[in-house]
């Protein structure tokens with residue numbers, strides 16, 4: 240394919256898309272632009288893009304596909320500025336923003352220019368930011384939501400999905416309002432709660448600084464996402480206010496129900512609360528089918544003795560299985576610890592599991 244792609248916003252998502260497109264279409268030309276010239280230079284020197292341009296006007300010239308991958312508020316400003324620029328007749332413009340209603344509304348205004356706007360949201364990511372964190376496999380097996388209009392030409396939709404097939408994501412189409420409600424529930428509300436938990440720990444730490452040292456396993460797992468970009472999340476909350484206000488209201492009622500159970504020391508209700516949550520959590524679709532699980536984790540029981548981690552990594556290295564992340568959980572002197580290994584793909588995870596089990600390690604996929 241000899242198409243010209245222009246990516247605006249060269250961070251984690253823009254960079255990951257550029258890498259995925261290049262893997263499938265080495266002949267495609269990928270231009271990039273970022274307001275932050277350091278990000279542009281880095282994307283260029285890491286060869287995530289073919290070359291950086293110094294303005295959006297320059298980048299859109301003759302571009303067949305334009306991908307907006309800046310935070311939502313910035314993508315909205317870019318969409319506004321595209322209205323007065325020379326765009327190629329028939330070009331497709333898309334975005335990757337975590338909210339869709341306001342973006343899709345603004346995108347529609349480009350239609351008069353003979354271009355097609357299709358809203359998009361690859362539903363995988365990370366708490367890391369910047370082009371240096373990008374990887375071509377970031378979206379593998381994740382849902383990639385597209386929000387076309389009724390009058391979006393099917394040919395353009397197919398063209399966009401073909402371009403992005405290197406992401407190995409699962410494309411689905413839903414309307415922008417439904418998207419924002421779903422994303423509010425499974426991504427935005429959890430993010431607010433994670434950040435609020437961190438604030439609560441901070442407050443407690445003012446009186447008892449040692450409490451920070453104790454924040455391990457569970458707290459770290461549930462609050463990992465609170466390390467994400469504040470700019471990105473500010474924009475998400477501002478552009479998904481309606482659904483989020485309703486969900487925050489429901490959350491407060493849930494907290495009040497729990498408060499009552501605890502106040503009443505209602506053992507039966509408390510047990511049911513956890514039992515029902517466990518059953519529902521265990522019923523969630525597996526990684527194969529679910530969204531939002533870009534990391535393939537394997538948990539391995541390890542005895543507490545020197546050399547055990549290098550033994551595990553050597554077994555995997557022999558079969559060229561890359562580990563993308565490694566962490567020891569609950570290793571205390573003299574007892575079994577748990578090693579959490581993250582892999583790039585489900586295949587790597589399955590192979591690693593077989594290899595380690597052949598070497599008598601006990602493994603499991605959820606802790």
Ligand SMILES: NC(=O)c1ccc[n+]([C@@H]2O[C@H](COP(=O)([O-])OP(=O)(O)OC[C@H]3O[C@@H](n4cnc5c(N)ncnc54)[C@H](O)[C@@H]3O)[C@@H](O)[C@H]2O)c1
Nearest residue numbers: 248250251252273274309310311313336337364365368369
């Ligand atoms: N991080 C995730 O997990 C995730 C997942 C899916 C979608 N998204 C969405 O993707 C978008 C980008 O997120 P990210 O994680 O790549 O963030 P990032 O911070 O890694 O990258 C964003 C980049 O956009 C640049 N930028 C900001 N304003 C710009 C402008 N006006 N013109 C050009 N560049 C501009 C920034 O300088 C930065 O380099 C956001 O809209 C976010 O909602 C994020």
Ligand SMILES: O=C(O)C(=O)C[C@]1(C(=O)O)C=C[C@@H](O)C=C1
Nearest residue numbers: 337362363364365366426464531
């Ligand atoms: O895995 C993470 O770190 C993320 O927060 C990724 C995550 C999410 O799952 O909520 C965050 C926002 C995006 O819009 C999509 C994905």
